[in-house]
Amino acid sequence: MQVVRLLEADGVDVVRDGRYLLRGITFSVEAGQHWAVLGANGAGKSTLLGLLGAVNHPTRGTVKVLGRQLGRVDIRDLRAHLGHVDPRHPLRSPLSARQVVLTGATGTIEPDPFRKPSAEQLAHAEELIDTLGVAHRAEAAWPTLSQGERGRVLIARALMPLPRLLLLDEPATGLDLTAREQLLGALDDLRGRYPELASVLVTHHLEELPASTTHALLLRDGEAVACGTADEVLRSGPVSDAFRHPILITREDGRWSARTRR
Numbered sequence: 253m254q255v256v257r258l259l260e261a262d263g264v265d266v267v268r269d270g271r272y273l274l275r276g277i278t279f280s281v282e283a284g285q286h287w288a289v290l291g292a293n294g295a296g297k298s299t300l301l302g303l304l305g306a307v308n309h310p311t312r313g314t315v316k317v318l319g320r321q322l323g324r325v326d327i328r329d330l331r332a333h334l335g336h337v338d339p340r341h342p343l344r345s346p347l348s349a350r351q352v353v354l355t356g357a358t359g360t361i362e363p364d365p366f367r368k369p370s371a372e373q374l375a376h377a378e379e380l381i382d383t384l385g386v387a388h389r390a391e392a393a394w395p396t397l398s399q400g401e402r403g404r405v406l407i408a409r410a411l412m413p414l415p416r417l418l419l420l421d422e423p424a425t426g427l428d429l430t431a432r433e434q435l436l437g438a439l440d441d442l443r444g445r446y447p448e449l450a451s452v453l454v455t456h457h458l459e460e461l462p463a464s465t466t467h468a469l470l471l472r473d474g475e476a477v478a479c480g481t482a483d484e485v486l487r488s489g490p491v492s493d494a495f496r497h498p499i500l501i502t503r504e505d506g507r508w509s510a511r512t513r514r
């Protein structure tokens with residue numbers, strides 16, 4: 253079977269104001285893989301996600317997104333194939349949840365009056381709304397949605413252009429227990445329904461990882477402490493190293509949890 257590399261970072265450094273935010277990062281993401289990037293505050297997770305989303309460039313090393321090297325291609329072309337969930341979607345939008353999802357087809361904040369959605373796009377939006385578990389709120393106005401519902405609507409929106417890669421920056425932050433579990437269940441369903449989709453999810457918390465996570469990268473002070481399959485990396489030793497704290501990791505029904513090792 254041919255391996256499809258959607259992302260390749262090779263010897264990546266990011267230096268700002270003379271300081272290394274990332275140093276020597278090398279890893280790659282293939283179709284169907286679901287990566288977790290974990291690390292303490294300031295470890296460089298968002299900086300890395302920004303590189304993968306073609307938002308910023310490495311100081312040294314190369315990043316290839318969908319086989320194209322950053323710095324050598326028009327990044328707007330690349331971004332069209334990336335589902336980057338943007339939590340800064342305007343909160344006062346007068347649109348319904350369904351309309352917000354549909355704006356993902358055009359990558360705009362408001363519906364484009366000159367580009368009515370096709371029957372195919374409408375059907376795809378319904379499928380995503382259903383998979384993300386927000387069908388009962390599809391007609392609701394955006395400002396009336398809960399934070400958890402908004403998060404799931406924004407993931408559906410990011411998936412409208414059928415991206416090959418989904419980038420998620422702390423999608424469960426601020427959610428209550430039920431909303432978090434609904435979000436993680438929706439991500440598991442999504443991964444089951446679109447087997448070629450790949451994703452990279454950034455978080456501080458192992459409890460916020462879907463059971464369908466396949467790989468993990470642990471960052472500490474901008475450097476990779478461990479990188480590989482979730483089974484190899486999400487273990488007490490490497491996670492304790494990454495967070496500089498003695499941590500005991502357990503896994504049950506596919507989900508991880510972490511607490512101080514005594």
Ligand SMILES: Nc1ncnc2c1ncn2[C@@H]1O[C@H](COP(=O)(O)OP(=O)(O)OP(=O)(O)O)[C@@H](O)[C@H]1O
Pocket residue numbers: 268269273291292293294295296297298299300456
């Ligand atoms: N443009 C910039 N110029 C200088 N320093 C920056 C810049 N962007 C981020 N930093 C610093 O780089 C470090 C890594 O930041 P980053 O946001 O990538 O970490 P993070 O792991 O996502 O952190 P958190 O978990 O707190 O969100 C931080 O110390 C941050 O202050």
